[in-house]
Amino acid sequence: MAQLLPGSPPQLIRFIRKRIIQRQKLLTDFISPLPLMDLPGLMFDDIETVGCSPLQHFCGCSKESLLPMLFSLDIDELRQACKAGDPIEMV
Known part of the structure; x- marks a missing residue:
């Protein structure tokens, strides 16, 4: 998940x-699984991870x-x- 910080340009x-x-x-070429925290560094050269939160479907x-x-x-x-x-979708 990527979230823009306040004041970031919309084109970002x-x-x-x-x-x-x-x-x-x-990401799909790796044979051995990488820790999830390593993946953003593969996608972007100048990224800083500021937090990590568990996700849960409810x-x-x-x-x-x-x-x-x-x-x-x-x-x-x-x-x-x-x-x-x-499947039958019910909303």
């Missing part, structure tokens, strides 16, 4: 995206909130999705 994020695209092959859904949404779907749509192994 475009530069960061372009650099990542240009150098992403570097879903606040519960069975009680999911069931009414499932019941609102058409039964034929559910059967067809289950047969085909297709």
Whole structure:
């Protein structure tokens, strides 16, 4: 994740995206896994890591909130999705 500091020029994020695209092959060419903290140095020559925070995915859904949404779907749509192994997106 890259975050611009206050006062950074807006074109900087475009530069960061372009650099990542240009150098992403570097990341996939490594046979041995590198520590995550070493990866930004491979992408940018003049980078300073100012912090590291764990990331976690969280879903606040519960069975009680999911069931009414499932019941609102058409039964034929559910059967067809289950047969085909297709995911059903609920927002």
